[in-house]
Amino acid sequence: xxxxxxxxxxxxAALPVLAALAGAAPAAVAPVPVPPPPALPAHSFVLxxxxxxxxxxxxxxxxxxxxxxxxxLMTAYIVFSALKNGQLTLDxxxxxxxxxxxxxxxxxxxxxxxxxxxxxxxxxxxVESGNDATVALxxxxxxxxxxxxxxxxxxxxxxxxxxxxxxxxxxxxxxxHFTTAxxxxxxxxxxxxxxxxxxxxxxxxxFTWDHITQRNRVSLLWTDPSVDGMKTGFTDAAGYCMVTxxxxxxxxxxxxxxxxxxxxxxxxxxxxxxxxGFNFYENENVASARxxxxxxxxxxxxxxxxxxxxxxxxxxTVPRGPDATLSTRIxxxxxxxxxxxxxxAAVGTLIVTNGAGQQVVxxxxxxxxxxxxxxxxxxLADDVRLWF
Numbered sequence: 001x002x003x004x005x006x007x008x009x010x011x012x013a014a015l016p017v018l019a020a021l022a023g024a025a026p027a028a029v030a031p032v033p034v035p036p037p038p039a040l041p042a043h044s045f046v047l048x049x050x051x052x053x054x055x056x057x058x059x060x061x062x063x064x065x066x067x068x069x070x071x072x073l074m075t076a077y078i079v080f081s082a083l084k085n086g087q088l089t090l091d092x093x094x095x096x097x098x099x100x101x102x103x104x105x106x107x108x109x110x111x112x113x114x115x116x117x118x119x120x121x122x123x124x125x126x127v128e129s130g131n132d133a134t135v136a137l138x139x140x141x142x143x144x145x146x147x148x149x150x151x152x153x154x155x156x157x158x159x160x161x162x163x164x165x166x167x168x169x170x171x172x173x174x175x176x177h178f179t180t181a182x183x184x185x186x187x188x189x190x191x192x193x194x195x196x197x198x199x200x201x202x203x204x205x206x207f208t209w210d211h212i213t214q215r216n217r218v219s220l221l222w223t224d225p226s227v228d229g230m231k232t233g234f235t236d237a238a239g240y241c242m243v244t245x246x247x248x249x250x251x252x253x254x255x256x257x258x259x260x261x262x263x264x265x266x267x268x269x270x271x272x273x274x275x276x277g278f279n280f281y282e283n284e285n286v287a288s289a290r291x292x293x294x295x296x297x298x299x300x301x302x303x304x305x306x307x308x309x310x311x312x313x314x315x316x317t318v319p320r321g322p323d324a325t326l327s328t329r330i331x332x333x334x335x336x337x338x339x340x341x342x343x344x345a346a347v348g349t350l351i352v353t354n355g356a357g358q359q360v361v362x363x364x365x366x367x368x369x370x371x372x373x374x375x376x377x378x379x380l381a382d383d384v385r386l387w388f
Contacts (some may be wrong), residue, residue: 034280034319040269043239043259046181047273049281050189050245050252054275054317055182064163064178064256069106069129070235070241071171073187075154076126079118080195082141090119092140099145100135105172108133109212121207122198126231127207128214131170136167138177145169156183158237159190173237181256188230188243190255202229202245219267220244224274230254232266240266246274255278284326286314286352286361290368293350294330299382301339302374308347310363316352325355330365336386341371 035048037057044060055061082088093115101112108130110116116124124133142148145168152166159214161183167174192199205222206215212360217232226246233241239259247254255273260266287293287310295305316326332348342348348365373379 005039020078028029033175038272038276040257040272041261042121042269043271044256044312045179045256045269046185046256047277048185048254048281049255049277049317050192050254051283051315052317054184056253056281056317057273058181061182062163062180064180066173066177066235066238067171067179067184068235068238068241069171069235070179070184070231070243071169071177071189072125072129073231073243074155074166075169076122076198077159077187077191077195078148078151078155079122079137079141080191080198081133083118084195087141088118090122092118094118094121094140096132096136100132100139101373102348103131103135103170105131105170106295107131108209110136113208122201123204123207124209126201127216127375128209129217129232131172134170138218155293156228159187161187161331170237171233171235173235177363181258183244184256184258185254188245188256192245192252192254199229202231206314215312216363218244220246220271220274224271226278227274233360234263236382242266242270244256244274246278247272248278249282251278251281251283271303280320281317282320284316284318286316286326286328287350287363292368293328293365294348296332296337296347298337298339298341298371299386300373300379301371302378303371304374305372306337306341307368308348308365309368310350311344312363314350314352314361314363316361326360327353327355329353337387339371339373341367343367343370345371 011332044063046061047057048055063182096110096112096114098112106129108124108128138145138148142151148169149166156164164179164183165176169176196334206213221229222331226248229245230243241258244255253274255270257266257269260269275366280347289312291309292307294308298306329351330348345367346364349362350365351362353359
């Protein structure tokens, strides 16, 4: 049920469209309290609403910590980028080096000198956490492991992961190899958003290579149907770690757990965070991308009005229940509006406030099509109207 109400705006012509978008104001009800996030034993955690970027729960979210095999999320991001820009295809064969074959820790069990497709190596890296597959992919994309690590740190800066530094491609312990729960949540969301065509690999429950079948270590894939990835990690220094993503009724959350005391602990902490997010929060779609939210008067135009809306969808995270009333209003960049206006011209801002009158988001409004000038008579008549 829509929960937005619409106060007055600067242009009367905008009122009918906004009112239809928002619906009638709901009756006042008693607030539904949101409990505090669960107290979990993991050293650090973050729960992120993917659609809005809002952090719903956190603990020590900015502590710099070892990341173990969660390192492979960045390795995956860079390989996905190489696929997207045509440097590789999923069928590209990769020759397995002796360095990849000798890599310790968890393995896909590759044979030196053999050729394996990028797709199978990605499955080996993501599903089986194979360090050998990870090194093979890094050598293919970066030339050397050192070259690939340089790429990893370049991408970290580019993605705004300012508290992350890489020293290897697979997460085996190094003294200056660290990240934060907040940075990992950002990276996980970037993977889901930027590479939906490859995200299916994170959902694979088990993978067989050379007659050896290994199960995905994200055990919630079997127990929670809303979970569709992502990655686990463990070293003595990092403890038990897991990044998980889940989607229910169009709302997606990303949880990051670092330094849990046990295998079961990271699973239980991740499950508790995911359930907390879905049980107590939901997404409110204020306006879809390019939806008409106003038809303001445009002087000197052929049609007299313009269709105006946000270029991107406006989605908020709000507590579940009927108490989180939202209100919208428009502030025009200048008034009155005059033709001609190009399609996509920024003409105003949609401001959304909560029931306490606090602004929760603002979004630019643009013309959804060109607004050409009207006839000479229309322009002269509007000149007179504007004069008075």
